[in-house]
Amino acid sequence: MARKVVLSNGEAIVYDRLLLCLGASSRQLTCTGAELPGVHYLRTMADVPKIQAALKPGARAVIIGGGYIGLETAATARKMGCLVTVLEMADRVMNRVVASNVSEYFAYEHRNHGVHIICNTRVVRLEGTTQVERVVCADGSSYEADLLVVGVGAVANMQLAADAGVKCDNGILVDEYCRTSDPDIFAAGDCTNHPSRHYEMRVRLESVDNAFEQAKTAALNMLDKPTVHDRVPWFWSDQFDNKLLIVGLAQGHDQQVTRGDPALRSFTVCYLKGGELVAVEAINHSKDYMAARKLIAERARPNLDKLADPQIALKDAV
């Protein structure tokens, strides 16, 4: 093997061991008009000033995608005085990442603040002459837009690895030591597809905690200090004055318990698999969230009656 990194200026750097921290990119729209000015993506700090400049009071902001990025942007745009419409393809917002009562709660919060949320709709083209003016959907409906923000997911940056012959499949494939199919090449963060011992499956995570911790683990392994990467992932999202805190992965759960009442603006959804707590979504409830981080890592098996009783602290529900 050459063990050499070639830069755009032609310079070459020889390595003994290489770490790929390539991140992820926003999934791009491919429909007609996708290249028009006024179509924004939110991925890095550099994207922010462009969007900020367009969020003028009274501006019509259309957001494509009702996931984290779409809804957080919608809330911010609304707070800045824009007229905001969110177009979501699925039948509810954040459908991939939260329970249906959590989706309902957030949709209600957004509508209460004046955000228009339209589900079950598919964008087919963008129209405009010098910049985007209109979004047209499959059912023929259309929405006038002064700016567009697209939040339709992320894809792992893996081309560089694939070109080097490193095995990739929805991310750069690494083992639990962060090592790729090339024993001298390691990878960490959003670009990886890695095994989780805790959940006994492969995962690709878009998560700051995973990026931090996997990078540290990769560094240790590169220094021949064998260390396994096995974290219970966690995520958060701020929308208006709501904080959504998520820990764990709910895939494959066979039971779901809601603690508390969404009408009181603070509740928690717990997921169990074979009696074991595997994931928690806490809405404006940091105590349940922090307790869940501990319980899930310990593979706790909560008492279902206690779990369903919001008067009993989650940490005491075992």
Add this chain to the structure above:
Amino acid sequence: MPRIVFLQPDGLTREIEAPAGITLMEAARLNHVAGVVAQCGGACACATCHVYIDPAWLGKLAPLEDMEEGMLETAWEPKANSRLSCQVTITAQLDGLAVSVPQRQGGG
């Protein structure tokens, strides 16, 4: 500018200056104070910027809100003078504030 004294987990004392208006976490990160991790960047979502405030100064800080209190409950070794440094804004009245950083960060 207000001066802040941090006692790091390694036992070293770091005296820094920070402008009023930024948070204690930002001041610590800008000055590379050891032990303040702040993974979530100041969103009150991770409990990795946990610090102990010198009790003499506690009363001069804005009070704990529910979200921060809940985060601290299962942070690493919480005490009565625990705060998340991302939720403490530096003001002129905090000139001389003394803070110590725990040996570890995070819950779970």
